[in-house]
Amino acid sequence: MAWTGKILRVDLTAGSCKTEDLNMEWARDYIGQRGLATKYFVEEVDPHVDPLAAENKIIWATGPLTGTMASTGGRYSVITKGALTGAIACSNSGGYFGAELKMAGWDMIIFEGKSPTPVYLNIVDDKAELLGAAWLWGKSVWETEPAIKARHQDPQIRVSSIGRAGETGCLYAAVVNDLHRAAGRSGVGTVMGSKNLKAIAVRGTLGVGNIRDPKAFFAAAAAAKKVLADNAVTGQGLPTYGxxxxxxxxxxxxxxxxxxxxxxxxxxxxxxxxxxxxxxxxxxxxxxxxxxxxxxxxxxxxxxxxxxxxxxxxxxxxxxxxxxxxxxxxxxxxxxxxxxxxxxxxxxxxxxxxxxxxxxxxxxxxxxxxxxxxxxxxxxxxxxxxxxxxxxxxxxxxxxxxxxxxxxxxxxxxxxxxxxxxxxxxxxxxxxxxxxxxEFPAYDSRGIQGMGLAYATSNRGACHLRGYTVASEVLGIPVKTDPLVTEGKPELVKAFQDATAVFDSAGICIFTSFAWTLADVQPQLHAACDESYTMENLATIGERIWNMERDFNNRAGFTSKDDTLPPRLLTEPAKVGPATGLVNGLDKMLPEYYAARGWTSDGQLTEETRVRLHL
Missing domain, CATH: 1.10.569.10 (Aldehyde Ferredoxin Oxidoreductase Protein, subunit A, domain 2)
Structure with missing residues (x-):
């Protein structure tokens, strides 16, 4: 199985680091990274906690495909209650840090409490210790990372850290690794700073060798890479222009x-x-x-x-x-x-x-x-x-x-x-x-109607990476839909949201979904992890993760009134372009979306939905 089976639990208040076995039942039900770490988080943290209180926790998590030969298998996520939003926060980053953490033998690090003084966590394979970071406090990311490498005399250490924005309380501070890759949204870096945690330094030499069926995995990964190479977006557009x-x-x-x-x-x-x-x-x-x-x-x-x-x-x-x-x-x-x-x-x-x-x-x-x-x-x-x-x-x-x-x-x-x-x-x-x-990303929902619904219902606040209907509405992936109409968008948004939860939890980049469907991910997870990962099972897992996040937000005090857009997008029509005269039709889409989700008319999970998804 591609999980390491180990969690590092760090009590910042006590200054202790302890090893725990991964809950494998949860791992099978939530895969890893976003799904699995969120499961741990919602089981352990009061939804009403102040994001900047010591009682909030913050988790660094890899996926089962992180560190493997799966294309883009370098992802990790930071999960907490967001400082900017007060909602569930899961921010994803690339670079090399995630793979290094996995190769050091860890699926997740759970931080709890608050250190009385600035510290950083230093990990070398199975050894972990908290070290004083007063000498790093006040430094930028660009100063912190090389300073840690120099202190430990190892240029191959990978560092995930905050800069001054995370220290001074900017509510959208990011966690940055490899100098310019970031778990960027929702204020995860602010939470990190509130705990006096400056950085995590990791050196992993163990590799990822526990693949369930190596031969089948190599074949599945190679076939999936060919799909990426042959696709116009992932094989040409993104490599050329980003x-x-x-x-x-x-x-x-x-x-x-x-x-x-x-x-x-x-x-x-x-x-x-x-x-x-x-x-x-x-x-x-x-x-x-x-x-x-x-x-x-x-x-x-x-x-x-x-x-x-x-x-x-x-x-x-x-x-x-x-x-x-x-x-x-x-x-x-x-x-x-x-x-x-x-x-x-x-x-x-x-x-x-x-x-x-x-x-x-x-x-x-x-x-x-x-x-x-x-x-x-x-x-x-x-x-x-x-x-x-x-x-x-x-x-x-x-x-x-x-x-x-x-x-x-x-x-x-x-x-x-x-x-x-x-x-x-x-x-x-x-x-x-x-x-x-x-804040919204770079798509106006008067011109791309589905994105308005995706923004309004996103569990972490306005986000394009939780249901990127631009792929369908603009690029025609996997099928072309009309960006100016509301018909069919509730089902489209739900499908994108559920699939994205699987991609994020597997440890791969969401950009692969320009070319891959779950049919390309399933053989890789099946061979690397567990025979129970079927197409039907993965679709259910994605839906389970989405509903788990929604349920946490509801218990934290969010209601259907928060599933809305600013008045400008609902009442001020676009003045130019194809969307001239249009506002976003959220009022038409939202009730249909709730119904498609199996929620009540006010956006709460029904008992039937809880039972069906084993929540």
Missing amino acids: TQVLMNVINEIGAMPTRNHRDVQFEGAKDISAEAMHEPRKTDGKKNLVANQACFGCTIACGRISKIDETHYTVQNRPEYWGASGGLEYEAAWALGSANGVNDLEALTYANFLCNEDGMDPISFGATVGAVMELYEMGVLTKEQVGIEANFGNARALTYFAEITARGEGFGKEIGLGSKRLTEKYGHPELSMSVKGQ
Whole structure:
């Protein structure tokens, strides 16, 4: 079986590390990573806990396919009650940390309590100890990771850490590994910081050798890799352009949220697109994009490595930012760019570097800046309050806000609250483009109707990775549906949500789902883990995970009233593009979705659904 069968439980209050056997019954019912860790979490944590209280727990979890030869098998997730949302939080990251943790012999690490002083966890295979981190507190991710490697004299250590944003209480702080891969959403890094936990350092030399049927697994993994290679998205589009391939596509169909969702197309999209990253700059003849990068075991390589123009105002005479690092992906380029009307590619890259450097979610940061700029243009906020002229399109305001938010200084502390709390404070809650307190990703739901329902019902707040109907509504994967109609979308959203739960729990990247269906995942799980993983069983497991998360949120106090969208998307029609005249038809879709889920009319699980899913 591809699980290691071991959990590390760390009591930060007592300073102890203990080994536990994995609950194998739960492992079979919830697979791993997102599903299994959430099962542990909901069994152990009071749904009403304050996310920043010592009683909250935070879990690092791998999947059974993490660290194996399955393509993209380098994923891990961080599970907790989100600081930004107060809802169940599960944030997924790539890079190499997840595989290293698995190769050290661990399926999960469960942190509980709060350390009285800053600490980091050091793991070398089956040995784990908490070490003092006062010398690391106040350092960025970019300083922390190399410092730990130097202290232990091992350049192959993998580090998962927080920067200053997680220390100073930015509510959407991220957990960053490998310098620019991140468990980015919902404030998981904020929870980590609240526990005085600075980092986890892992060195694993044991490998992953406990595959149930190695011959069948190798064959299944090889066949699945061929499916990825032969697919237009995973074999061509993502390797060539990364996720930024979507910038011009989404803009053209009139679903590009612009200037805090006031508009659905951005006239500067081409300037911050994948194509622009490939073009030589007029200033120095060099490209923004330096290279592709792949995470552990990935055959897609959608990651971008970029370099900022050294003459640009953001980095002039600042050689510490002249090196190449993690470049823009679509969501970050949108949030830092279109959401604020900014079309300066170098400014966006710099702001993205800062989000990586100090561990901030660029989606929530950029979307919150969009709300700030709208409040500024309305006259609600002034230059004296925010520290700079902050009209839409002002690149210098964007980069200034990134600097002060990363450091937790001045008005940056308020931007670090997220758009929901900030707009409520200044009397305009309707200007927060969020669900359950989490800001929208890069798709306007007037132009892609299914995404509105996916946002409204997402268990972790507005999210594209919990039900990416863009694949069907825009790209025609696995079947083409009309993005402008509501018919059939409740069933489509449910299907995507349930399938995504399986992908996330297996330990593989959700981007494989552009090419793979559960029929490609099932043979790999069946051969690696357990003969009970059939197509029917996997579909049920995905549904079980989704309902478990929903039930936790309901018990935490969320109701059907939280399954909604901001008034702008429900009452202000799109002005241009194919969706001209449309608002999102959530009122039509939501009752049908509840029925499809087997919930009551007010979004609660029925007893019949609980029994059917063994909840």
